[in-house]
Amino acid sequence: MASSSNYTKALTYENMNAKVRNVQYAVRGELAIKAEDLKAKLQQGDTSLAFKQIVNCNIGNPQQLQQKPITFFRQVLALIEYPDLLSEENLPLAQKLFPADVIQRAQDINQSLGGAVGAYSHSQGIRAIREHVAQFIAARDGYPSDPDSIYLTTGASGGVQQILQMLIANSQVGVMIPIPQYPLYTASLALYDGRPVPYYLDESNDWGMDTNELQQSLQKARDQGVDVRALVIINPGNPTGQCLTKENMMEVVEFCYQNQLMLLADEVYQTNTYFPQQLPFHSFKKILSSARPEVRDQVELVSFHSISKGVVGECGRRGGYFECVNLDPRVMEQVYKMASVALCPNVSGQILVDLMVKPPQEGDISYPLYQQEAQGIYESLKRRSQRLHEAFNSMENVSCNPAQGAMYLFPSVKLPTKAIIAAEAAGKKPDDFYCLRMLDATGVCVIPGSGFGQKDNTYHFRSTFLPPEQLFDDFIAKLQAFHSEFMDTYR
Amino acid sequence: MASSSNYTKALTYENMNAKVRNVQYAVRGELAIKAEDLKAKLQQGDTSLAFKQIVNCNIGNPQQLQQKPITFFRQVLALIEYPDLLSEENLPLAQKLFPADVIQRAQDINQSLGGAVGAYSHSQGIRAIREHVAQFIAARDGYPSDPDSIYLTTGASGGVQQILQMLIANSQVGVMIPIPQYPLYTASLALYDGRPVPYYLDESNDWGMDTNELQQSLQKARDQGVDVRALVIINPGNPTGQCLTKENMMEVVEFCYQNQLMLLADEVYQTNTYFPQQLPFHSFKKILSSARPEVRDQVELVSFHSISKGVVGECGRRGGYFECVNLDPRVMEQVYKMASVALCPNVSGQILVDLMVKPPQEGDISYPLYQQEAQGIYESLKRRSQRLHEAFNSMENVSCNPAQGAMYLFPSVKLPTKAIIAAEAAGKKPDDFYCLRMLDATGVCVIPGSGFGQKDNTYHFRSTFLPPEQLFDDFIAKLQAFHSEFMDTYR
Known part of the structure; x- marks a missing residue:
């Protein structure tokens, strides 16, 4: 034709x-x-x-x-999906299918949702869940965390992209990334037209990270006129699996301070550490909080976590969070605005974040099974x-x-x-x-x-x-x- | 300091x-x-x-x-969250809480998931669900639909942004949008640095759309050197609520053909029509399919739908889909690539899309309650x-x-x-x-x-x-x- x-x-x-x-x-x-x-x-x-x-x-x-999902998590989610299971009529049957602490937790979450898992939530994520995240971070690190600095996200990826998109003002802006790296970073830098500034991990030293290499990579990029603004660290590493030592991390934080770089800490594998005695996980939030005051109070840090990895493995649910430290308050307003254009992260994913950061505790009815499942997945x-x-x-x-x-x-x-x-x-x-x-x-x-x-x-x-x-x-x-x-x- | x-x-x-x-x-x-x-x-x-x-x-x-969610949807989701409810041990109790067709549907969906609502799905969305979407579209319009042309999305917003991001190659690219409009469009055009090309809806004529206004708006923008590539229509309108007639829609399709514009049809309110006799909903897919062959086979159309609106109202779940018609196959590959960077739309939201497009049918156990709830919400x-x-x-x-x-x-x-x-x-x-x-x-x-x-x-x-x-x-x-x-x- x-x-x-x-x-x-x-x-x-x-x-x-x-x-x-x-x-x-x-x-x-x-x-x-x-x-x-x-x-x-x-x-x-x-x-x-x-x-x-x-x-x-x-x-x-x-x-x-x-991999079988954690039973407690799914029991709570089932009750939230269909709250009529807890109606007066159904409760006696439900009590035969669900432990009492599951029922209690579902009721607590339902209350913090205003009962509506099907409603858009606050764009930053449900307040009560952000409070639980802050408590989890504080207990993990021994330093306080502020629920207002936490954003619930669509997996960690959604959060990483939000921050990179804000950072990359023009095609001269560079972001330091490890090589090898998880390709979300190069993909996002290509999409937002930023410059990848590679630093190489040392294969001959268990994929270790050397701050001399960071320094050289930065210098080379800045010499070429690249406006390097941030450093991505994936710890534990993906695809390389390395776990950083405290000392190494403190060097990184100092490096960021000396060079005015925002630190983007991809910490989604924080519970996947297989030599916990020799190489335990430390968060960059903790290391930064223990740095000397001028570093602690200045270095901008965004750290990312996810429900997709660890022993949780709920990838398909697209849940996660990031915590911001020392960010310009006017930048934080922009973070909120952009979250609001996307309306909210999906509420089921938010609830899984809640369950991940606040699982059953010793003494709870569901604790033995939770512990057995989590430990079993980890050991395997x-x-x-x-x-x-x-x-x-x-x-x-x-x-x-x-x-x-x-x-x-x-x-x-x-x-x-x-x-x-x-x-x-x-x-x-x-x-x-x-x-x-x-x-x-x-x-x-x-x-x-x-x-x-x-x-x-x-x-x-x-x-x-x-x-x-x-x-x-x-x-x-x-x-x-x-x-x-x-x-x-x-x- | x-x-x-x-x-x-x-x-x-x-x-x-x-x-x-x-x-x-x-x-x-x-x-x-x-x-x-x-x-x-x-x-x-x-x-x-x-x-x-x-x-x-x-x-x-x-x-x-x-607004109370549709019971059938939530019953199915509860069983998918916690499949142990259907174990041999629990089934007798579950049968007292869940109708047989709910159990059957949950089993069907579980099978199409490979049992794993917590796994990343295919980046385009679960195949079986896309097939159901295609069947829904075909039944609605009387024209075939191809599951390979359908993408499941994070609400309709996620899909709209994916397409606009591809279209806007530089700051000279313009997209026609109605005024008044849903501000997702101006927000996304600002973010991707494209040019909004406004056309005004006629308040004195029930917010009707006039193709003369389209023509003038396009002409003015092109005269100013704007590379206008697409036309957004929101039907039924947001915030204006107008429902387009078939005749008006055919004019729009011809206008796109004459001017080589991609048509972006935001049809998320397709079941929210309150004068169904005089002003029934028609999809642009149907109108385009009934156009003369050279138009039908050429005009690029992407149409968006969502689980957030209608009588479903599951906003917080972030589910939706778009259907592509006549898109360049090499562009379709790029759509897939970008979906894959985001890994997949959240699986609960995908399942709600499945339930929306394939609700209980007359004769099913759950049909009377479904019908009563859906009709009740609509009438209210x-x-x-x-x-x-x-x-x-x-x-x-x-x-x-x-x-x-x-x-x-x-x-x-x-x-x-x-x-x-x-x-x-x-x-x-x-x-x-x-x-x-x-x-x-x-x-x-x-x-x-x-x-x-x-x-x-x-x-x-x-x-x-x-x-x-x-x-x-x-x-x-x-x-x-x-x-x-x-x-x-x-x-």
Whole structure:
């Protein structure tokens, strides 16, 4: 049809917002999309594939891999969803299904909601929940926290993007990010047209962070005219799992003070620490609060937490919070305004934040089961991290630091030259090529290191250690078999 | 401390992203913030105020004002939150609390989730739910719908912002918006640095839309070098409530075709139509599907829907969807990528979308109660809209079009010169001044017309008609008393 072919669309790949076009997000990129396609094939009964199921190790998504949610949390949520369960008529039956402390907690939360989980809440998040978050922070750190400085968010991601969007006034504004990093940061910097200012973690030292490296990276960027305004630290690290020491963190806080940088502390893995004696979690809020007065009272800190990780694992609920310290009050007004345009974070997610920061306590009816579930998930994560770590290190040309924390391993693979040539011939980066071959051979979906950043001519991938423990032998055996065969082919 | 006072913050009101600073959002602006403060005072036992409660008519938030949620929806959600209710042990008790069709539906949804409401879902939204949305659209319109063209979203707002962000490639890109409009549009255009291209709705003709006005507005903007790429239509209108006729809508679709504009159809109030015989809701998808082939096959349409409005009213859950028609496939890939950076819309909100588009059907056990509740809410909204409409028109110097749809009235108030002078003396816009006085006198929070846009030297405000029906006499009496007194003071 002639007239149709003359029609120019209003929105095309060519004329769209280039900043959107420039965003890259590997965690759900080519590998993940291919894994989805293969999953659909399996569901349609395709038997031509080398595996019977897709194992999604591309994303920290515990309940996708059969982690059972915490019973107490879900019992409370069920009662809040359907408050008629607590009507006079239904209460006797409900009492047989729900422990008394669950019922009490649901009633308390309902009261703080004004009874309406279906209503928009305060844009900053429900006041009573922010008070519980502040109490949790104060108990964790030993320093006070102010509910007015806390914002409930749509996962941690939503909060990170809100703050970065405010910081990036123009395309000269830079934000220091670790390499390797969780690609939310590079994606958001691309979207808001800011400059990533990379600092490298030291693979040879358990992915440790060196403040000399911070200093050099900052200096180089400022020498190039970049207006560096903030430093992102992911602790425990993602994808690298490192846990910072107190001393290292105090250096960071001093570094921010000396260089007038806002510190963005991504602390979503704070309960995922697997060497709690040697490397316990410390929050940047605590370290900053214990710094000398001029530092403590000046350095701007935003710290992020989430219900998606830890032993909670409620990713799909999109809940989280951030706490602001020392921010300009007029900036805080702007934070509020932007939260209000989005109306409010979803209320179920807010309630899960409440449950995470205020779980059953010793003496409560639900405590033994809660404790057993939380401890069970934690111990299992620790065992799985160690098993996968050993398995990677047993493979030819693979070396892998232990996961001090978080949910991932980030092994390095020395790819043979023949593999690199084959990748080039296939039009792929070498690490992409390796991971695609792994997916085809095993159904296991991991993410190439290039999605997180890595030094030139090194190749890594990120894998979660979340497959169910009873399937771990099989999972590891498959990875090992694939890797041997890959090496045999290209050695 | 000398060293402290020399410290310059990394992020200040002055150096922050000016685009964020420029955002205005009146629905939760000065009036709403003041109402929150007054609410806190009341809760603290302050008896000095002229009222005993705050009535939030600033935002369409039915459950905040005691609208009871649909029982079937909440029963299903409770079972999904806590699937152990359906374990062998608990099932006999659960069957006494939940009808069989609720149990069946929860099991069906659980299966489509892979059992895990706490897992990240597909970034586009759960496939089975998108299929149900497509079936709903097809049944509503009589034209097919493709689940792959549907994205589940964080309310409608999240979807609107995703699309606008892609469209606005630079500060010359313009988007046509109605005046008065829902301020999400001006807020988002400010944030993404696009140009609002206003077209005026005709107050003297029940806030009707005239395509001549569209044509003139477009011409004027293009003459000024604005690269106008899209047209926003809110139907039924917000804040104005008008419902478009089929004929008018077809003109709009032709206008988009002639001028190569993407049509963004905000249809969140599609079930809130109060003259269904004379002015039934038609979707733009249906009108476009019935257009001549070259129009039907070319005009790019994105239409938005939500679980927050209608008779569902689940605002706090942040669920919604958009459907894309005729979008460039490479643009669709970018839509997917951006959805994936946000990981997924919250799964509870997705499930509510499923329940909204696939409610109980005639013959189901839960149908009579569902029907009674849905019809009850609808009839009550209609009665309340009429009562408030009559009340406004009975007031001196106030004239108000009826709400053909949506949840708001947008009366015009001819303010006396003395009131305008008093407002000026107080440093307020006249309509802000009027609404602040109303809040102080009655506890009723409405939003000044300037937050939505209005013709120069006219003054309006937006009020929802959502206060509970049993309180409506009192609500109206208070408004009338305030208005009389205001007029007596300033006449």
